[in-house]
Amino acid sequence: MKMNNAVRSLGSPTIGKSLLKLSALSLSMMCLSLAHAAEAEETNQPTKVAKVTVTGSSIKGVAAQSASPITILKGEDLAKQGITTVEEALTKVSANQAGFTTSQNVGASNTEGSSANLRALGTDKTLVLLNGRRLAYSPFSTSTTNLNIIPMAMVERVEILRDGASAVYGADAIAGVINFITKKSFEGLSISAGALQPEESGGDQQDISIFGGYGDLDEQGFNIYGVVDYRRTNNIMAKDRKVSRRGGVLPELGLDASSANGFPANFYDPNGGPLDKDGKPTGLLANPYGDSNCNNAPNVVADGGLCYLNTQALIGITPKTETVSALGRGTFKLSDTFNLVGEYIFSRNKVATSIAPDVYSRSVSLPSSSQYYPGQGITPGVDGISGKPIQLYLRSQAGNRMSETTTDSHRIFAGVEGEAYGWDMNGGVTYAQSEATDSFAGGYLNRSNLQAALNDGSINPFGASADSNLWKSFEVNGDTNKGKLKSTTADFTVSRPIYTLPAGEVGFAFGGSFTKQEWDQKVNSAIVSQVPSSGIDPNKPISEGDRDISALFTEFHIPILANLEAQLAARYDDYSDFGDTFNPKIAFRWEPMKELMFRTSYSTGFRAPSLYDINAPQSETYTGSKYNDPVLCPGGTATSPQYQTECNVQFKRMQGGSPDLQPEESTSYTAGFVLEPIKNLVFTADYYNIEVDNLISTISDAMIFDDPDKYSDRFIRDTDGRIKYVNTTLVNMGGIKTEGVDLSLNYLAPTTKTGRFGFGIDGTYIMKYDRQDEKGGKWEGIVGTYDDPAIVRWKHVANVNWSYENWKMVFEQQFTRGYKDQNTTGDEKYDNHRVSDYTLYNISGTYSGFKNLEVTAGIKNIFDEEPSASNVTDNFQYGYDPRYTDPVGRAYFVRGTYKF
Template structure:
């Protein structure tokens, strides 16, 4: 037993030192390692080399599934988004107005983008969560199946390939289930809206003389929508207006507390008469003067477009979601079958079906002429129009008859993986797997209208028999029903049915991959064995979208879409080496070198490579210093490469005109304009400047891979004289070049000519007429123009304090200090965006927890902290008076009690002090960074049969 105990301790110490300090230390976290019988090498995230008690130089943070359950968390994205090293990617809080993204849950390490964060399941890739994308949707991972999540916040492309620039999240699923486990939880906010519930069945066991082991899980989870009207602080928003005080030195804008409806549009329809007055229509359809309530908001600019809270204009607070609803079912079945003592076959099967929907206002019209002979016009309106010489009135209207526009999403994910692994000899083992994953998305847009039918139906006249009919004879023949838009609820159901429609799109994403890893010991050095891992991988990604023909034709109000087809494949070969240099020497308890190299060949972006060098030095047993330097890459995804061409219109400045040509830097603009054949003093035609110009939005098949040069330097301190204490400090930096960024036509024209020569990525994005010189065509697409420069410090500390009489205490702190966060979309110095210290990227973020366990009772207090920040680093006193955003700390109090060995009750209060987002126009609605649910109570139970 001494041997087994020593190994168990070595593994735990290795994990602790590698992670800095595990995010939680609940009983049974590493039970699978503790039960090993003999020296078994384990694979630690960040390396494919299996090691015995050996430490990786890469910092890793561990989150356990048990801790998530104790915190009342029903979605793994929710805990990842709380990490100081992470920020919110696409989520139900941020995706409501993004038509194809409703309900998605993607995390974003270092704020570098979800596509730069690689999510793995058991060390292997998972199919993307949305069409054309590469990021994994965390809705597909059931919390009840999570043993732990290991988070590397650093470049790992040399080990795992593309998309790992910002880091890797490796989700390890449970393998230790015996019997049946029932789990249920419910979260009830103090104010209604935003309720959460989850139920799961997990079952597992060994069969066929213990050769076959299985783990099955079914999870049903639901998150209710949260509307602005569900929360006091959202129902009473804080916005901004132009400052009525226009004196010198006064800020241009000031906060405005409360609702402020738009004064020129509403649900009944409003118009401006020839007498200068504004009118609307009452419940009976009769015309009356518009009621401004407390009056128009005073001040310059567009203040007059808004009116006081009781004004009968359009109020956006009454529409949409702060958090979209989400309902999901997840089925998981993992199996292992031992062929013999040395080899086993394993499978992973996942099926996910979930629905979500976004919501926005009904369709609306701002150019909506109603002719003077319209049959639905009240007599007083006809008289007003006749008296003031109005041949038509323009009706500004929110068309609530057709219902709110909703964007319903149904996503169905299926993944099947089969593999075989085993030992080759005493020193080498292997693992091979093949998998296929498929995502099918069905999007349905409700509350839509036929644009042409709307125009036909609203244009109603009296026929010779005195009947109200549609003016257009062809429309009448097709079944047109006259539509009364003058007042609310005036339209007949037949007219609503004639105009209403829905539209949809289906999409499919397929991932096919296979991988082989061979790892073991090469030879022995005085300090230990040189270990290695060699891998080969193949992956193919395919995506397609199929919109309804109406969307392709553009006959639906405000929505168009085009079909897309795209695919690529990649072949990769990689090698890793762990080289022990010194051991058990003065100032060298151990010293090791880690090397990794990966070669990649993409069918789209071509050949590339990634590498990593890591040093791991323990001068004494209590102190370990580690450093890594690496090159990471991200290949463009299918959406960036193959997004279909869709027409758009834009107005922009031609910098080669005689007014602007002299304003470019270093004379480049004038030189390049003349080199393009434009004479000095040239100007576009007058008609060109007076019109919007047609062009296209499209993907870019010529994109190349992004490149990141990153490094980490840190230390782990685990003093032997202070058992249970650990401290890690890691300084990290990312410099990403050739980052993919979408370029508008105005930017393309400017930097085509401001560059040193015409040989640049911008000039290819537009076309000039060879005769007139006018720009006659353009494409807005992604190019490799951007860069990131991000640096910071991670600090993590944990102290476990056992006592004989008062239970066990634990203190844990994890924090990130952001030193630098710079983004340049074009490479030109004038476009550099310094975002560190802004509310999206505050200087400090931290998690703190204090736990106490006494026999069967476990209690914990946890705080999430965001440092004070500003809305804009380029703020000036004359801009506004609301730039400062205060610090923010949300406290949760949670607990659990084991009534028996088989029954555990969980409970807690989230956001215990009911802290609202800062009352600032930028973030009063959370903006994805601050909690909008408010104080909420949760209760959960786990019963093991």
């Protein structure tokens, strides 16, 4: 093909060998990648400078010359460390923290599955691309990409732009961009398989990938290839790990999250109990076995005459996952200068979760005619009972509630790329669709059938029933909720040098796009109406929305001096449902000497309220944490015995969207340098400063209960004064201000008789993270503290590596600084608890000396580090936070790749 020479060096008319070394070293976080780059240097072969489109720019250039900070991860190097999922790969990026993890699907519905979170600004402010174009967002958020649908086996490299990029990519790129890039072509056939086995039960993984391709683009005029990838991971039950087997009863952390909805059931008799001064009954809250150790039921504790179930000891702390993915790509030479490209990617991801048995909090009752009514001969009597129907705080005996979420993702792209009349041209049409389905897979019961069985005396809410299989017969299985998001985009970009200045050529790019998005969510009212504990509103079976987005953008690279260049970019977007927005960016790159380069940028950004934000149905679910009703149980003490159930309990909360939301807006500033004081030693430092206004978020249940007077209108109560729910629907709130610095140091020693050694460390230090809950409100500094989630001040990944002939080894450390805990216990004794630092050590080795076969083996978490103790209650996992620590423990992995 004709060589593309549309744009020269962005810093000077020619590119020196030192600058190429700088690029190879400074942009890779993985030391193995550094070894490959440096080994290529020593071949004494002429270096070909490839012009490529680098994430963050529409103009082709050399990656090292970017005025914005970019981190590059090589898929091959990640695989050699036993990494098979995108979620795990992004733990290697220090700028990414507090994303939504797959483990957080436990106890949740309508989730995004798994997502990234650069700068801890929120998962909806990191833009995720595949080969430079958008994937369909999760249909249960329509603003984040489910990382589980991206097959790591197909990824050649990951480019992470740690800078705002709305001027180039439009909405959602406030915190940065993560671009997953697959192979452009492939010839031959290869198969790769791997397995991971923890020392303790559960959490084992298996995966297999098959690659096949045919055709030489230059010789035959085409290349087609395909990849099929399958991955599965088994769940881990709370009982199988030391950190979780005690569930939510952790006195050393001030936690007692046991539930009054248990078995044997507690009951409330509104017509029983002592009489008040007017001769009316005050109500009776009791348990017929509360004074006899609750019949020694497992995971149940007697306290004050009641029985409490330790629900968190029953759950699966990590879900079972299964993913199958397929990629097909074809490149066909239309002429010497143009190629036709077609690409299709499919992924199906299943996440299966397990939580405590179905719950009934006074939503079912026991008539006095039941043979199991207290005092009727089978169940012990209770003093003060009225002999009238009693309301039950009951748990099902049909086993854990099992849920499954299945996400199908499709993306089809067809386009043309090449050069004509000196212009680089790239355009095409992309259709992306994501469909997610939540399902009951076991343990959810039909309340009406249960009530009928209580009425006719066939179910015993206090012990064994005559027919032990009857509970299972009440199960309701099937799809409960489906969401679908479809997006069709036509786009084009053209670029070329348009003028020659004394310092070099001016690069210019221009482009545009048109996108149509359609979203709908359908609730299976027939099923969810039978199961109140689902938290899904059956009264709004269909929600939907659509929008059109038109965009124009331009970009200039201007060489001001031989060693000083400016990047100017601007983008105009028009949304059919809220209006238009204009976002510019200006960046400078200065290389005063061959060993030193400075860079800085300023840009604005925005995030439009998503279709889900605007149109999502409002539905009830339970709060993650437990609270005291500020009116009926102030300070944890019930104002009357019947209100004891309003103390330390999960209340319901209303969640959902709002049509009145306005876009978020941001400003971003970066400044940094890259220094190579001696050969193969590279140090980088990049400062960032980001401010987000008009933040779309919720007034969380924690905020509401922490200041009940201020948020009194958020408490919605029923006729008897109990909390019906708290209102946590989406609103435009205040903002976020954050600043910090990314640091990296990488070194590769010269080759010796014993091989070649190297080391590297990449970390992010957050200097400030201030949050404003309401417009005009006070700013509160929360870095180093928990604020759903915690804002970790320092995080790094370091490694030492060695290579010799066919051998390569990597020893790695992953470190996360501790922070002030959530501390929602209400007990001063625990208010200053800190989550300790968390450090993991991993080791892996690869041997490639076999014919056509490469083998990798290693150990993750060599020293079997336990997750750091935390009293966080915002997730279903108690005792630790699954966003920052891993309960798998020490695990061994092996991987083999055979090329035919």
